[in-house]
Amino acid sequence: MTFISYAQNFEDIRLWRALKHFENGFYIDVGANQPTVDSVTKAFYERGWTGINIEPVQVYHDALCQERPKDINLQCVAGDNAEALTFYAIADTGLSTVEASVAKQHRDAGMDVRSHTVHSRTLTSICEEHVKGPIHFLKIDVEGHEETVLRGMDFSQWRPWIILIETPWTRDQTWEQLLLDAGYHSVLFDGLNTFYLAEEHLHFKGAFELAPCNLDEFQFCYGHSFSYPLTDLETALHHERQRADRAEAELHALRNSRSWRAVETLKKVLRRA
Structure with a gap:
């Protein structure tokens, strides 16, 4: 079956290269956003995988519940403890954040930023409640909240095989040391995300050495931004x-x-x- 790519920057194709031989796999998507558009996990769900989607925005969470009934869909943010946080929502974008400084930049740029209170949970507590086997990949896209998310994960107990995190173009992410100390190795920066492999799964490194190409036998989903404009x-x-x-x-x-x-x-x- 032809692989249909939904991800924004070929992320799902790269992951599929490494993981396509595993059936009924499991993912965690922190900052899942919309269940189809630019989704890193949609293609995997279509192939029988399931996982946990963490999404605080009401409209996106509702869409996830409707379109991903086999997934665990949590309306919260991932953090380093359980607490109430101010969440800055920017409708119809993937730019919503809990970081006040990031929200201010978007507001200064003329965006409509609206704040409300959300609940925070640690990834450790979420894994303790919902994870029963291996985590094949963990994706994090949280607009500046990455370090807090990572501090809430016990990597000695829960070991995602592959982690991909949206990364600044300047690649000055201070949170990277947390992953290096936990035994993860950076294997690729694709211009948008950095991919990390657990040291016990470095045999997957070859899957990330070649750019997506015709050998991957994929097609873009209907309306993908890399496809031609629709009439x-x-x-x-x-x-x-x-x-x-x-x-x-x-x-x-x-x-x-x-x-x-x-x-x-x-x-x-x-x-x-």
């Missing part, structure tokens, strides 16, 4: 196909319902009479 006709056709798919699913569910089977049985009896 109004193509967009309308896509929506009609979605409606047809939903109608077909509803009809299939109806035909499998008890009431439908009862009616069909009654029809057969009446025809014989």
Whole structure:
């Protein structure tokens, strides 16, 4: 089956190279945002993987609950303790943050930044409650809150095989030392994220040495930013196909319902009479 990429910067393709031989894998997505657009985990979910999505924005959390019913979807932020925090939301973006200084930069740039209170949990507590096996990858995209997230994870007990974290272009991330001290090795900076491998999984390093290419046999998802612009006709056709798919699913569910089977049985009896 052709691999459909949804991620913003080929992240899912790189991860799939390393992990495609593992069935029913498990991920943790901190700052999951929207369940499809630019999602690092969507392609894995389509292939039977499940995981934990941590997303404080109400509209995105609701969408995750609807589109990812097999996942564990938590409406909170990951931090270094359990507490109430001020969260700065910027609608229809991936720029929402708990960092006041970052929020101020966006507000000064003219963005509509709205604050509300959210609950914080440590990744350790989340893993203790929900993780039953290996964590194949951990993705963190939290707009300046990375160090606090990492300080809330016990890497001596929970060892994600691969970690990818959105990273400043200047690559001056002070939080990197936390990962190095925990036995992780930096293997790739892709211009947006830094990928780290646990020292016990350095055999995956070769999967990150080559840029995504035709050998990966992938396609971009419908409407991907790297794909060609869509015409109004193509967009309308896509929506009609979605409606047809939903109608077909509803009809299939109806035909499998008890009431439908009862009616069909009654029809057969009446025809014989």
